[in-house]
Structures are given as C-alpha cells and as structure tokens.
Amino acid sequence: MIKIVVxxxxxxxxxxxxxxxxxxxxxxxxxxxxxxxELKKSSDISVIGICMGGESARDGLIRSKALVCDDIYxxxxxxxxxxxxxxxxxxxxxxxxxxxxxxxxxxxxxxxxDGETGQVxxxxxxxxxxxxxxxxxxIESFGNDSAVIVRRDERxxxxxxxxxxxxxxxxxxxxxxxxxxxxxLKRAQKWEYKIISAEELGIASTDCGASGSKxxxxxxxxxxxxxxxxxxxxxxxxxxxxxKKLLQQ
Amino acid sequence: xxxxxxxxxxDAFDHVDSFTGxxxxxxxxxxxxxxxxxxxxxxxxxxxxxxKRCALxxxxxxxxxxxxxxxxxxxxxxxxxxxxxxxxxxxxxTNTDFSKTxxxxxASRFEVGLTADCIDICFEEENGFVFERAAMSxxxxxxxxxxxxxxxxxxxxxxxxxxxxxNAPKELNIRKWEYTxxxxxxxxxxxxxxxxxxxxxxxxxxxxxxxxxxGRGVKDRETFDMICQAGKKYNAVVVGTKCVVDDGLLPKKxxxxxxxxxxxxxLYIAFGISGANQHLVGIRNSRQIIAVNNNENAPIFNIxxxxxxxxxxxxxxxxxx
Numbered sequence: 001m002i003k004i005v006v007x008x009x010x011x012x013x014x015x016x017x018x019x020x021x022x023x024x025x026x027x028x029x030x031x032x033x034x035x036x037x038e039l040k041k042s043s044d045i046s047v048i049g050i051c052m053g054g055e056s057a058r059d060g061l062i063r064s065k066a067l068v069c070d071d072i073y074x075x076x077x078x079x080x081x082x083x084x085x086x087x088x089x090x091x092x093x094x095x096x097x098x099x100x101x102x103x104x105x106x107x108x109x110x111x112x113x114d115g116e117t118g119q120v121x122x123x124x125x126x127x128x129x130x131x132x133x134x135x136x137x138x139i140e141s142f143g144n145d146s147a148v149i150v151r152r153d154e155r156x157x158x159x160x161x162x163x164x165x166x167x168x169x170x171x172x173x174x175x176x177x178x179x180x181x182x183x184x185l186k187r188a189q190k191w192e193y194k195i196i197s198a199e200e201l202g203i204a205s206t207d208c209g210a211s212g213s214k215x216x217x218x219x220x221x222x223x224x225x226x227x228x229x230x231x232x233x234x235x236x237x238x239x240x241x242x243x244k245k246l247l248q249q
Numbered sequence: 250x251x252x253x254x255x256x257x258x259x260d261a262f263d264h265v266d267s268f269t270g271x272x273x274x275x276x277x278x279x280x281x282x283x284x285x286x287x288x289x290x291x292x293x294x295x296x297x298x299x300x301k302r303c304a305l306x307x308x309x310x311x312x313x314x315x316x317x318x319x320x321x322x323x324x325x326x327x328x329x330x331x332x333x334x335x336x337x338x339x340x341x342x343t344n345t346d347f348s349k350t351x352x353x354x355x356a357s358r359f360e361v362g363l364t365a366d367c368i369d370i371c372f373e374e375e376n377g378f379v380f381e382r383a384a385m386s387x388x389x390x391x392x393x394x395x396x397x398x399x400x401x402x403x404x405x406x407x408x409x410x411x412x413x414x415x416n417a418p419k420e421l422n423i424r425k426w427e428y429t430x431x432x433x434x435x436x437x438x439x440x441x442x443x444x445x446x447x448x449x450x451x452x453x454x455x456x457x458x459x460x461x462x463x464g465r466g467v468k469d470r471e472t473f474d475m476i477c478q479a480g481k482k483y484n485a486v487v488v489g490t491k492c493v494v495d496d497g498l499l500p501k502k503x504x505x506x507x508x509x510x511x512x513x514x515x516l517y518i519a520f521g522i523s524g525a526n527q528h529l530v531g532i533r534n535s536r537q538i539i540a541v542n543n544n545e546n547a548p549i550f551n552i553x554x555x556x557x558x559x560x561x562x563x564x565x566x567x568x569x570x
Binding site for chain 1: 361384392507537540551559570
C-alpha cells in the first residue's frame with residue numbers, strides 16, 4: 001500500500017464567491033483530493049490528510065474525509081496561530097515525522113489563495129529531506145516504487161516517473177468537488193477527528209506559530225500615491241478623440 | 250561597524266538581464282540607505298566581461314561559481330557554501346519558478362525569514378530591512394520584517410524596481426568561488442515523455458510601450474474584442490485584472506497585479522478597471538495612466554493622470570472608429 005500525505009489548508013470562502021462565508025478547502029488542495037479519489041479506485045493507496053487550523057477548519061476536513069482521506073491529523077492549537085512559512089513548515093514536518101514517518105509521497109497545493117506565497121512545499125521538502133517536484137499539472141498513476149506525474153511550465157510539458165519518497169507542488173486547481181457524495185459526507189460528519197495540540201506533537205512553542213516565525217507584519221500602508229488627474233469632459237466622441245490624440249503622441 | 254552585506258542571487262545562464270539589473274539597482278539604493286555593500290552572487294556560466302556589467306548598476310563585488318547544471322538542489326548546496334563562508338544580511342532573489350524554489354529551500358535550510366514577491370524594500374534604523382507586498386484581503390500593502398533571523402531573504406517581482414545605471418561605476422572585483430561539492434543532480438526521476446508547448450502568445454509585455462488593461466467593467470465579448478482590435482491598431486498589449494483572467498478571457502501570463510506581473514509602460518489605459526489595490530501595485534510604475542470607468546468614484550482615478558468618466562462600451566464604439 002502506497003502511503004500518501006496531503007497537506008490541506010482552509011481559506012476564506014469569499015475569495016471564490018463574494019457571498020460565501022466561512023472557510024473552504026484551498027482550490028489547489030481540492031484538485032489533489034479529487035485526483036486522489038479518482039486514482040484510489042484503481043490503485044492501492046492510502047491517503048492521510050494533515051491540516052493546521054482552528055475549529056473553523058472542521059467543515060473542510062469533513063469534506064476532505066468524505067472525498068478520499070482514510071485518516072486526518074488536525075493540528076489545532078492556538079500556539080500554531082499566525083505562523084509564517086518557516087513555522088508552518090516546522091510544524092508540518094514534526095507531524096509527518098511523528099505520525100507518518102513512512103510516507104511515500106507528500107502532496108501540497110502549489111499555493112494557498114489567501115497567502116499566495118507558494119513557499120511551503122519547497123520548504124517542507126527541504127526539512128523532510130525528500131525530492132521536490134514543482135509545477136505539477138497532473139498525477140497519472142501510483143506504482144510500487146514510483147509514480148508518474150505531469151509537470152508543466154511555460155516552455156514544456158513533461159511526463160516524469162519519480163521514485164518515492166518525494167514531495168509534489170501541484171499547480172492545478174478546482175473550485176468544485178464532483179466526487180463528493182451525500183452518504184460519504186454523512187459518514188464523515190460522524191467520524192471522530194483527532195485534534196493534535198503543540199504539546200502532543202512535542203513541538204516547542206518557540207518553533208511554531210507567531211513565536212516560531214521568522215517574519216512579522218509590522219503594519220499596513222498604502223503605497224499607491226494619489227495623483228492629480230485631469231478629467232476630460234464633453235461628449236463620448238470628444239473623450240475618445242482626446243485619448244486617440246494622446247496615443248498618437 | 251562592518252558594512253551590511255546585500256546579496257543579489259543571479260542566474261548566470263540569464264546573463265546580466267534586465268531583471269538582474271533591476272535587483273542590483275535596488276540593492277545599490279539599499280546599500281546607500283543602510284551603509285552596505287552590494288554583492289552579486291552568480292551561479293551558472295558567464296564570461297568575466299558579462300559579469301563586469303554588474304558594476305553599471307552599482308555592484309561592489311561579484312561572487313561567481315561556474316556550474317553547468319541548472320538544478321535547484323545543486324545550486325542550494327553552492328549557495329549554502331558561499332553563505333556559510335562569507336555571510337549576508339539580506340538576500341534578494343528574482344521570482345522566477347526556479348528562484349522561488351531555490352529561495353524557499355535556502356530559507357528552510359537556514360531557518361531565515363523569506364518574503365514572497367516583494368514590490369518594495371527599504372531600510373529603516375528602527376526596523377532594519379522592511380519588505381512590502383500586497384496584503385491579500387485588504388486594499389493596502391503589508392510591511393514585513395524578519396525577526397529572530399540571521400538574515401533576511403526575499404523574492405522580488407519583475408519590474409517592481411527600475412533598472413538604473415549609476416554615474417561613476419567602480420572597478421569590479423570578481424571573486425571566483427571554488428565549490429568542492431558535487432555538481433551532479435540527484436536522478437530521482439526519469440523523463441518518459443516531453444512535449445514543447447506552443448507559445449500561444451508571444452507578446453513582449455516587459456518591453457511594451459503601450460498597454461491596454463481590461464477589468465470587470467468590460468461586460469461583454471463585443472467590447473473586449475473592440476479593445477483587442479484597438480490594441481492591434483495602436484500596437485498595444487492587452488492585459489487583464491485577476492478576475493478577467495480567472496474568467497478565461499485572457500491567459501494567466503497576461504494578468505497584471507500582485508499575483509500576476511508588474512508592468513512599466515509609457516502609457517497604460519485602464520478600461521473598466523475599478524482599481525483594487527491588487528491590480529494597482531502592478532501598474533504603479535507606468536509613466537502615464539488613462540482610466541475609463543463609468544463610476545466617477547472608482548479608486549483607479551486616484552492614480553490616473555487622465556480621468557474619463559464613461560461607459561466602456563459606449564466609449565469603445567467611438568474609440569474604435
């Protein structure tokens with residue numbers, strides 16, 4: 001059985017739908033879950049979700065469980081809050097090393113739509129000491145000692161066979177899970193989600209959350225300077241002619 | 250006190266291109282603010298003459314390691330070797346996919362602070378180096394510092410800074426690094442099949458003099474097509490805001506803003522763009538901005554030189570004449 005860890009992040013739903021409240025599964029992570037659900041039908045894999053987040057992550061975890069996850073580790077402790085990418089990486093590393101040390105593959109969405117840094121996957125691969133594959137567009141199959149993936153950048157598309165263990169950063173996304181069914185969802189709601197605290201994980205508070213972070217937002221400013229603009233009045237035709245004139249200069 | 254070491258990590262395979270020039274120019278400015286010296290760290294393959302061009306932008310020294318392989322892990326080991334030996338206070342990387350991976354691996358290995366896709370950097374006595382990037386959910390920029398970190402690292406967005414040649418370039422010292430580790434990339438994979446992608450869009454956005462921007466205010470295909478036609482006529486590249494790209498009207502590479510590219514054309518015309526901060530950070534270096542929007546209070550007008558209150562569709566009908 002091939003053991004696959006999926007890193008999950010819950011992000012504000014309003015980033016996808018202005019009316020949506022609460023948190024949803026990051027669309028890049030959702031693509032991974034959906035893909036694994038598809039592959040699970042034909043290959044012998046077990047999928048373990050790992051997520052750092054508070055109580056508001058529960059709904060997304062239920063969906064992840066219903067979609068494909070056999071097991072979920074929920075790193076839920078106020079001490080993990082406000083982590084930057086370094087502190088997040090250390091926390092995820094500690095959890096993977098403690099609970100899933102024999103993982104064959106670790107898969108992350110390429111970036112989260114709320115932070116948009118895309119740094120955690122590479123950072124995590126370095127801390128875990130496993131091979132890193134970025135720009136993954138698709139996952140084709142899982143074999144006994146390797147998996148076949150598709151990597152895509154601006155210049156080329158490559159189908160690659162990679163040996164376990166490795167970490168993938170996936171650049172495809174989905175906003176809607178079509179493999180989700182009601183019965184699985186009901187079952188997932190009744191499942192008991194293991195909540196893991198910093199103490200249980202055995203990570204020092206100086207290694208996680210705000211105290212373990214190496215960056216800090218000091219304040220926010222507006223660096224877009226207001227300009228004095230000239231308003232062009234008149235008819236639509238006069239306005240259009242003015243712009244044409246500027247373009248000819 | 251020793252001078253602060255300001256590093257710019259450069260890809261010698263790219264030569265001293267405009268992006269490299271932008272980073273060194275910013276590093277030079279920071280060196281004056283912070284009493285520092287600028288070191289351009291090159292990995293790859295480039296001639297001495299090529300490397301000496303860094304002096305034009307204000308580099309004090311080039312550290313050069315010849316390396317025929319372009320592999321993130323190999324470069325990480327080389328960079329770690331140089332860093333462990335001479336140290337740095339701040340390290341700037343470009344934000345190409347390769348550099349983003351390299352910087353993340355480096356930050357993780359040394360557990361130092363890393364800020365992604367900066368649009369500005371400054372030095373303050375009180376805070377040290379401060380990095381700015383758009384805060385996602387707000388219409389403001391977050392100012393970020395490194396804490397408990399031996400050095401500060403960041404990736405920088407292309408065209409966030411202006412490439413500037415200095416008045417009196419100094420004679421540049423090229424320090425050839427002699428890395429003794431392995432240059433062989435770990436063959437943990439095997440390529441089964443490789444297909445070159447046909448580039449659907451060869452537009453040179455970096456060097457475009459005129460750029461037309463399309464926002465959510467462009468509500469139908471007809472208006473969009475009129476803008477594209479006018480773009481052809483005036484030799485302008487047509488780009489879009491995040492929502493226009495998400496809607497599939499334009500490819501991702503033509504998205505302008507914090508999560509897309511930054512541009513600096515002579516003239517930017519914003520059609521139906523309200524002016525979310527997300528987008529504004531990408532166009533703020535444009536020399537002249539004309540904005541066409543039907544909402545006279547749209548924030549885009551705050552940074553426009555020329556304000557035109559009009560319905561985009563009506564405007565385009567006249568403009569495309």
